[in-house]
């Protein structure tokens with residue numbers, strides 16, 4: 407069996423925050439990262455992007471890889487991680503989008519028209535994909551790519567409730583979802599003191615895996 411490889415696609419977009427103080431203009435931008443894990447033939451994608459334009463660019467990148475896409479794993483229930491699902495599944499109808507049960511339940515709520523109209527559309531007018539879909543429940547806490555295990559790590563509350571990371575033991579890779587940020591202000595709107603403590607424990611849980619590589 408061959409070793410799994412991975413690569414990243416990062417896109418910068420406007421933050422959901424509006425009206426940053428002078429001198430803090432960098433806070434108006436955030437970046438998102440999608441991970442492609444692949445073997446000789448098959449590939450798994452972890453998360454997607456927010457806007458229609460970035461979803462199209464993601465699809466192009468995924469198609470260019472030339473791999474057979476089996477699974478899209480969604481780490482947590484934030485739109486900037488799953489809004490691109492429909493476009494990808496239309497192109498790869500044999501692929502399956504999956505997430506843990508609480509993440510699927512939260513997404514099913516969030517993609518109701520009332521919810522997207524009040525939360526996402528005012529902040530990103532005309533930029534969202536026209537059709538949003540939820541992933542399916544993942545049975546168990548792991549799935550496989552060319553015989554190699556990809557394990558879900560439940561993190562509890564980090565930047566929202568019921569977040570997860572994905573761990574690939576054979577190559578020591580951890581994809582953090584939004585539990586780690588790099589040079590981007592943390593999204594703290596859903597955090598109180600208890601949630602911040604949960605977040606710190608989530609970081610300890612990831613550290614205990616001793617990853618060789620880590621995607622923020």
Ligand SMILES: [Zn+2]
Pocket residue numbers: 482484565566584593
């Ligand atoms: Zn998030």
